[in-house]
Amino acid sequence: MRKKTNAETIEIDGLELPINTHKGKYYCFVEPLLGIKRELDAMLSHHRKVFVFRIDMRIESYTGDNEVMTKFLRSFIPWLKRRYGLKRVGYVWCREVETSKKQHYHLVFMIDGTAVKTMKTIIDKVTDLASIQDLSPWIPKSPSYLIQRKHLEQGNYTKYKQAFFRASYIAKERGKKIKGESVNSFQTSRIKPRLNEHGTIFKAGDDYQKRLKKKEI
DSSP states (O other): OOOEEOOSEEEETTEEEEOOSTTTTSOEEHHHHHHHHHHHHHHHHHOSEEEEEEEEEEESSOOSSOHHHHHHHHHHHHHHHHHHTOSOOEEEEEEEOOSSSOOEEEEEEEEETTTOOOSHHHHHHHHHHHHHTTEEEEOOSSOEEEEEHHHHHTTOOHHHHHHHHHHGGGGBSTTSOOTTOOSOOEEEOOOOOOBOTTSSBOOTTOOHHHHHHHHHO
């Protein structure tokens, strides 16, 4: 059985993080929460700034697989890399099917924050791709966050926690599966993290510059 929680926070890697359970009204699966933090930290190990943004996507009719999402990502991620000169794109997404048998998707992307700081061009591209692929995008209010590694190293986790809280919506239990479905309801990128100053996997708040200095000695 998949572990879940309706607490308002969760401790991961010794860090207490807020999660969106609507003050205990809903449950979140723990595995996706771990995946969200893993990808955030992996991106921060490579980039001193990480731009995090969320989009939602609806489809016109129910499908028993996630091919529509696979197709969208195959178009969108290469475009992001070309447009902003990115080496990597982190992401997490979930599939939800609630009362009506028509799934929708919530997506969170993580990219180099030195390359992009605003959503306008991204929103335009999402809208364009969606019209071609017969999807209906929705951009929530205030969908982006800029996390800076220097702030984490100083102990300031405000933006990190805000981004994590927003992304935690993806982990909510409600709507994840309908009877008879065997399709995946959650997926992440698998960004390979750099090592921290101790030579172990980078975690939010680690000082990667110390690692570089040690290598130079």
